[in-house]
Amino acid sequence: MTSNASAVQKAMQGFSKQFPFAMSQALNATAFQVRKEIVEKTYPQSFTVRNKRFASAMFRVDKATKKNLRASVFDRLKKDFMTDQAEGGIKTPRGNSVAIPARAIKRTASGKVGKAKQPRNLLNNGKAYRTSLRGGQKAIVQPTGRGKSKRLQVMYLLEPRAVIPKRFPFYEDANRVARVNFDKNFAKAFKRAKATARR
Numbered sequence: 001m002t003s004n005a006s007a008v009q010k011a012m013q014g015f016s017k018q019f020p021f022a023m024s025q026a027l028n029a030t031a032f033q034v035r036k037e038i039v040e041k042t043y044p045q046s047f048t049v050r051n052k053r054f055a056s057a058m059f060r061v062d063k064a065t066k067k068n069l070r071a072s073v074f075d076r077l078k079k080d081f082m083t084d085q086a087e088g089g090i091k092t093p094r095g096n097s098v099a100i101p102a103r104a105i106k107r108t109a110s111g112k113v114g115k116a117k118q119p120r121n122l123l124n125n126g127k128a129y130r131t132s133l134r135g136g137q138k139a140i141v142q143p144t145g146r147g148k149s150k151r152l153q154v155m156y157l158l159e160p161r162a163v164i165p166k167r168f169p170f171y172e173d174a175n176r177v178a179r180v181n182f183d184k185n186f187a188k189a190f191k192r193a194k195a196t197a198r199r
Helices: 006-011 019-046 056-057 080-087 120-124 170-199
Strands: 058-064 072-075 090-091 097-101 127-133 138-144 151-159 162-164
Touching: 019 058, 019 080, 019 097, 056 058, 058 090, 080 170, 090 120, 120 138, 120 151
Parallel strands: none
Antiparallel strands: 058 072, 090 162, 097 151, 127 138, 138 151
16 A cells, blocks of 8 residues: 655645654554455455464564555465465466366365475375376376275376466455545544644
């Protein structure tokens, strides 16, 4: 969230010293409201939540100051996959194919695949291998069970590329909350700033 502070400030010369403070306070209040919306509503509605503290730990507010009228809500853990979920797009492989986890792959509390179950590590353990399923679908499979119950379990499907659906409306919800709340927050902050100036 940014502001056109310089333009507005020229029209309010009488309170020029209070204006940057009020603006920074309004930006920060709005940023924390955005974070609350993302953590408590947007994230849980977009994903299966295995760790209720994960979103709260991930999203933080970089606060505005009187000299830097800019506030932001950001992912302090720098999870690239969160950007993919918010923007959508096409994932291309680093090698020959993209490995798409099957139901047999269980994710950790943070939504990631554990190291032992990652494609390269599965193949390196000597049990899993690449093969073609019926219909020509390429996959990474791993034998499971014993005797008559022994079968091949599909761990990953291998595709030349993968479509990442846009399922996390971070930007849309953040902009909506900012638009609804910023004017109210600025009015309150500027009122407090004027009262302080009179004293």
